[in-house]
Amino acid sequence: MAAAMLALINLTACQTRPAPSVSVTTPPSTSVRAPGIRTASAQLNPTQGSSVKGKVSFIRVENGIRVVADVTGLTPGPHGFHVHEKGDCSAPDGSSAGAHFNPYGTTHGDLHADQRHVGDFGNLVADNSGTAHVDFVDVRIAFEGLASILGKAVIVHANPDDLVSQPAGNAGPRAACGVIEPVP
Ligand SMILES: [Cu+2]
Ligand SMILES: [Zn+2]
Numbered sequence: 001m002a003a004a005m006l007a008l009i010n011l012t013a014c015q016t017r018p019a020p021s022v023s024v025t026t027p028p029s030t031s032v033r034a035p036g037i038r039t040a041s042a043q044l045n046p047t048q049g050s051s052v053k054g055k056v057s058f059i060r061v062e063n064g065i066r067v068v069a070d071v072t073g074l075t076p077g078p079h080g081f082h083v084h085e086k087g088d089c090s091a092p093d094g095s096s097a098g099a100h101f102n103p104y105g106t107t108h109g110d111l112h113a114d115q116r117h118v119g120d121f122g123n124l125v126a127d128n129s130g131t132a133h134v135d136f137v138d139v140r141i142a143f144e145g146l147a148s149i150l151g152k153a154v155i156v157h158a159n160p161d162d163l164v165s166q167p168a169g170n171a172g173p174r175a176a177c178g179v180i181e182p183v184p
Contacts, residue, residue: 036060037143042154042178044071048092052176054132056154057183064139067121071133071156071176074126080161080171081134083119083141087151087179094174097153099167103146110163111138118147120169123161143182154178 040058054071069081084097091097100108101119109116118140124132141149159172 037150037182039183040143040150040180041183042180044154044156044176044178045089046073046176047094047174050158050173050175052156054156054176056178056180058141058143058149058180060143061137064137065141065143066135066137067141068135069124069133069154070131071124071126072131074124074130074132074156074175075158076126076128076130078123078125078160079132079175080155080157080159080169081121081124082117082155082157082161082168082171083121083149083180084153084155085119087153089153089177089179094155094177097155097174097177101149101152108163108165108167108169111136113163116140119149119152120161122163124156149180150182152180154180 038060042056044054046052051073052071053073054069056069059066083101084099085101086096086098088096100117102117106117107115109120111120111122124134126132141147143150155174156176157171158175161169161171163169
């Protein structure tokens with residue numbers, strides 16, 4: 001305001017003189033944030049007796065987090081695909097990864113359902129060669145805060161997630177497991 005008044009006075013008082021050089025101090029931007037995690041990934045390793053393996057990448061995009069998964073060694077058809085609450089794949093059957101990642105205490109559901117666990121990604125669908133590929137953007141998962149998937153685990157199941165049964169879609173044994181880690 002003061003600068004504007006000064007400029008106005010200057011303009012009316014002495015139009016022929018060059019405007020005084022006003023030193024404007026730009027305050028440091030308050031929108032600068034810590035760089036943050038932009039990408040994370042999980043290497044999926046087979047559980048005991050399984051040959052399912054693959055990789056899931058998580059990439060921060062403008063409108064959420066993009067999830068890209070490539071998995072092999074599956075039986076053709078749908079397979080439950082979730083983030084589980086513990087980043088621990090040490091048990092031979094993958095049970096050490098715990099239940100579905102559910103920080104808000106909601107019910108199990110499909111990826112696009114109103115009610116779902118944060119970790120609910122629905123199903124991966126394998127083709128006749130046992131390969132599955134998915135690529136979608138999710139708005140429920142995050143790299144920070146309560147919904148952060150960092151340090152959690154991705155599980156691919158032997159059976160389809162029926163998207164209805166509680167608490168985990170009746171997706172059967174865990175066929176592959178991988179811990180979600182930030183990519184430097
Ligand atoms: Cu699961
Ligand atoms: Zn679930």
